[in-house]
Amino acid sequence: xxxxxxxxxxxxxxxxxxxxxxxxxxxxxxxxxxxxxxxxxxxxxxxxxxxxxxxxxxxxxxxxxxxxxxxxxxxxxxxxxxxxxxxxxxxxxxxxxxxxxxxxxxxxxxxxxxxxxxxxxxxxxxxxxxxxxxxxxxxxxxxxxxxxxxxxxxxxxxxxxxxxxxxxxxxxxxxxxxxxxxxxxxxxxxxxxx
Numbered sequence: 106x107x108x109x110x111x112x113x114x115x116x117x118x119x120x121x122x123x124x125x126x127x128x129x130x131x132x133x134x135x136x137x138x139x140x141x142x143x144x145x146x147x148x149x150x151x152x153x154x155x156x157x158x159x160x161x162x163x164x165x166x167x168x169x170x171x172x173x174x175x176x177x178x179x180x181x182x183x184x185x186x187x188x189x190x191x192x193x194x195x196x197x198x199x200x201x202x203x204x205x206x207x208x209x210x211x212x213x214x215x216x217x218x219x220x221x222x223x224x225x226x227x228x229x230x231x232x233x234x235x236x237x238x239x240x241x242x243x244x245x246x247x248x249x250x251x252x253x254x255x256x257x258x259x260x261x262x263x264x265x266x267x268x269x270x271x272x273x274x275x276x277x278x279x280x281x282x283x284x285x286x287x288x289x290x291x292x293x294x295x296x297x298x299x
């Protein structure tokens with residue numbers, strides 16, 4: 106009995122050291138060595154300051170910026186509370202919010218149908234991407250606010266469009282943070298963005 110207890114204790118200590126310390130340190134070291142950008146959250150740094158992550162959405166408010174999808178995470182774009190709204194399609198609060206978002210978007214572009222991703226949240230509430238259609242829908246407002254031609258804005262959207270992997274995995278998408286940073290690099294502006 107005492108021998109079995111001692112073996113159990115030693116086995117617990119050995120597996121804790123091996124699987125709780127050595128294994129995570131080795132994987133962390135390999136990730137830092139071979140995949141440093143991905144292991145550190147794919148952060149985007151400008152002028153020595155972190156401005157965001159390629160994989161976590163954030164709010165852009167000013168009329169001169171491309172807007173992200175709405176977020177239901179916490180109080181909006183709260184990475185500590187990643188979650189969808191959990192509201193069903195017949196929930197009046199959801200219906201009212203979507204109607205208000207549609208009306209707001211149509212005020213900017215009255216003759217166009219509003220792309221669905223500009224009025225619905227993603228499952229995580231932190232989607233960093235919008236569809237190319239959602240980006241192009243916003244092009245007239247961006248062109249007007251930045252003093253650019255719509256063709257120039259659409260070319261910028263096209264340059265930032267990521268197509269499905271291998272031509273069939275996933276959907277075409279545009280990273281909102283990267284697109285707005287490119288827009289700021291092309292036409293500097295002060296405005297409301299994180």
